Amino acid sequence: xxxxxxxQEGEKQFLAAYDEHSAAIFRFLTMKISxxxxxxxxxxxxxxxxxxxxxxxxxxxxxxxxxFRTAYNLVVDVxxxxxxxxLDMLIDDQGFAVSDDSADERQTIAHAEVARVRKGIDQLxxxxxxxxxxxxxxxxPPKDIARITGLSENVxxxxxxxxxxxxxxxxxxxxxxxx
Amino acid sequence: MKFNTIFKQDxxxxxxxxxxxxxxxxxxxxxxxxxxLLSEYVKMRxxxxxxxxxxxxxxxxxxxxxxxxxxMPAFAAVLVLAVGGGTAAAAEGxxxxxxxxxxxxxxxxxxxxxxxxxxxxxxxxAVDRAERxxxxxxxxxxxxxxxxxxxxxxxxxxxAHLKAAGEDGAKLESDNDLATAAEVQTNIGATLRAHxxxxxxxxxxxxxxxxxxxxAVIASVHTAAxxxxxxxxxxxxxxxxxxxERVASVVKDKRTSARRHIETTKELLxxxxxxxxxxxxxxxxAHLKAATDAFVAGEASDARGDAKTxxxxxNAALSGAVQTDAYVSGGLNVSxxxxxxxxxxGTSVAATTTTNGEVPxxxxxxxxxxxxxx
Numbered sequence: 001x002x003x004x005x006x007x008q009e010g011e012k013q014f015l016a017a018y019d020e021h022s023a024a025i026f027r028f029l030t031m032k033i034s035x036x037x038x039x040x041x042x043x044x045x046x047x048x049x050x051x052x053x054x055x056x057x058x059x060x061x062x063x064x065x066x067x068f069r070t071a072y073n074l075v076v077d078v079x080x081x082x083x084x085x086x087l088d089m090l091i092d093d094q095g096f097a098v099s100d101d102s103a104d105e106r107q108t109i110a111h112a113e114v115a116r117v118r119k120g121i122d123q124l125x126x127x128x129x130x131x132x133x134x135x136x137x138x139x140x141p142p143k144d145i146a147r148i149t150g151l152s153e154n155v156x157x158x159x160x161x162x163x164x165x166x167x168x169x170x171x172x173x174x175x176x177x178x179x
Numbered sequence: 180m181k182f183n184t185i186f187k188q189d190x191x192x193x194x195x196x197x198x199x200x201x202x203x204x205x206x207x208x209x210x211x212x213x214x215x216l217l218s219e220y221v222k223m224r225x226x227x228x229x230x231x232x233x234x235x236x237x238x239x240x241x242x243x244x245x246x247x248x249x250x251m252p253a254f255a256a257v258l259v260l261a262v263g264g265g266t267a268a269a270a271e272g273x274x275x276x277x278x279x280x281x282x283x284x285x286x287x288x289x290x291x292x293x294x295x296x297x298x299x300x301x302x303x304x305a306v307d308r309a310e311r312x313x314x315x316x317x318x319x320x321x322x323x324x325x326x327x328x329x330x331x332x333x334x335x336x337x338x339a340h341l342k343a344a345g346e347d348g349a350k351l352e353s354d355n356d357l358a359t360a361a362e363v364q365t366n367i368g369a370t371l372r373a374h375x376x377x378x379x380x381x382x383x384x385x386x387x388x389x390x391x392x393x394x395a396v397i398a399s400v401h402t403a404a405x406x407x408x409x410x411x412x413x414x415x416x417x418x419x420x421x422x423x424e425r426v427a428s429v430v431k432d433k434r435t436s437a438r439r440h441i442e443t444t445k446e447l448l449x450x451x452x453x454x455x456x457x458x459x460x461x462x463x464x465a466h467l468k469a470a471t472d473a474f475v476a477g478e479a480s481d482a483r484g485d486a487k488t489x490x491x492x493x494n495a496a497l498s499g500a501v502q503t504d505a506y507v508s509g510g511l512n513v514s515x516x517x518x519x520x521x522x523x524x525g526t527s528v529a530a531t532t533t534t535n536g537e538v539p540x541x542x543x544x545x546x547x548x549x550x551x552x553x
Contacts (some may be wrong), residue, residue, distance in 0.1 A: 011221045018214055026205040044213050048220055049296070055224050117200040126435070136197040154447075163195060178516065 128163030302347035373505035440500035459510035471501025
């Protein structure tokens with residue numbers, strides 16, 4: 001009886017985690033491997049692995065960093081990046097759209113500027129790109145990014161800082177503030 | 180002071196622009212299909228009766244451990260309950276001849292092996308285990324406790340771990356994942372060569388009886404390293420026969436891997452330089468320099484379109500970085516102040532730890548990460 005209850009509670013939390021984090025995991029994987037079909041498969045794989053962990057060892061209380069770490073490992077261990085596709089291509093491609101979540105930002109940031117920033121992010125080295133995306137797109141704190149990437153918190157903080165500096169340098173002086 | 184305290188002020192304008200520029204979403208139908216599949220999946224694989232209760236203590240610390248490559252896995256929680264947490268933890272520091280040593284090798288490490296999902300992860304863990312055996316041999320030798328019995332136990336386990344790593348590598352090769360198979364083989368070879376060197380240095384300082392025991396271990400390592408080198412060459416040859424496009428793709432992966440290993444090894448050297456004997460430090464720096472030179476040569480080969488030579492160069496760079504890493508770890512293991520630097524897993528780390536048990540990292544000036552400065 002107790003195990004049935006544990007199973008039900010586990011299922012409930014697992015599916016709630018899917019509802020809450022699948023979009024972010026898919027977004028991260030898509031930007032990491034530049035292939036929406038494979039990103040979709042790997043998103044599913046990320047969640048099945050998370051469940052396998054639950055099944056063997058119990059509950060996961062910090063789902064977001066756990067799932068990102070699993071997804072990150074999956075890319076490193078299983079899938080090797082085969083091609084590089086610009087963010088513009090990924091976002092404009094069939095099956096993708098700019099998230100409703102970004103409507104507010106897009107109202108205040110002109111489309112041309114968004115496109116320019118995308119191109120800038122495309123030019124960043126992976127060393128900085130992954131960390132910048134985890135920090136600013138996914139709002140993860142350096143402590144969680146450190147757990148996800150296997151780096152120290154200090155190294156993550158340094159790379160965030162340097163990544164932003166590099167992005168600003170790529171964007172150049174015409175990157176004037178907009179309100 | 181931690182760097183994140185210096186950089187805690189995010190620039191809100193650039194943060195908003197990055198967020199706006201990177202919004203991608205899965206189409207709703209695909210998202211729902213995946214959800215339905217997962218819903219079925221969790222019913223097919225019910226939570227085991229012996230899994231930790233959902234009402235248990237917060238698992239965050241265990242989560243950290245789960246993800247630390249060399250730490251005790253969360254799966255061990257179940258076994259910890261069986262053998263007692265203190266016993267399992269104490270076993271991690273055990274050496275051949277100790278009563279808890281079988282727990283370390285046949286329980287703790289086997290449990291951790293279950294966490295490796297892919298053939299590469301399995302092979303990497305098998306190599307880590309082989310490396311642990313060699314570090315144990317060096318530790319015992321320094322303490323004058325390496326004898327026929329303890330050496331036989333190390334030899335048996337060492338051979339079993341290498342065999343397992345080789346089988347995982349062969350599986351990758353049969354799956355036609357030649358690049359990963361080559362990386363596994365490089366890891367095996369470089370790790371063995373590093374420990375052969377560490378054991379050689381240990382042997383040089385011992386009296387005849389103890390020296391003979393270490394030399395016997397070195398002979399096993401040497402033979403295994405030679406076999407590994409042959410496999411490495413064969414795999415490299417096979418990869419170079421692939422279509423040009425495929426070779427170029429492998430070169431790109433190899434470059435990334437080499438660069439990452441060089442960076443992490445440099446960080447390890449920076450962290451460890453105060454605790455390494457001068458001779459070890461000097462040799463490690465020379466190894467890393469050779470790896471960096473190979474990397475630079477790889478860049479040049481790649482730039483002139485010579486993918487096959489670039490592959491060899493980047494492979495040499497990767498091998499050199501892995502070898503340096505293993506050499507530094509092995510050197511720390513037998514350094515005079517190693518007693519203060521051993522973690523529960525037997526891996527040497529910085530002398531102090533934070534209150535939550537995580538290893539602090541002394542971050543050098545950011546410029547120190549640049550390859551050109553190595």
